Amino acid sequence: MNQNWIEDIWSMMQIGKYYSVKDLANLANQPSMVIVDSMKFLAKYGFVRTFAQAEIFTKTGNLSPSRSVQLLTSMSYPSMCPVQSSHRQWPTSI
Secondary structure (H helix, E strand, O other), X not given: OOHHHHHXXXXXXXXXXXXXXXXXXXXXXXXXXXXXXXXXXXXXXOOEEEEOOOXXXXXXXXOOHHHHHXXXXXXXXXXXXXXXXXXXXXXXXX
């Protein structure tokens, strides 16, 4: 699974709106299998919520999967963080 497709599909979704696999496949112009695999990944890590036996999906928040990885990486590896670790400031908004 290409990480860019996961991010792209997640970005196309609107918070509070419900999507079927067919809706997302049409929106992303991708085969249903790509959508199913992407939704499984996003649901596993809490980026979407599933309903009706994983047939309906809704976005759970504004923090994207790639931004989550960036934040976790900067917290796990202070030397990779652009701010000196002794002067690290946590984000006030995400």
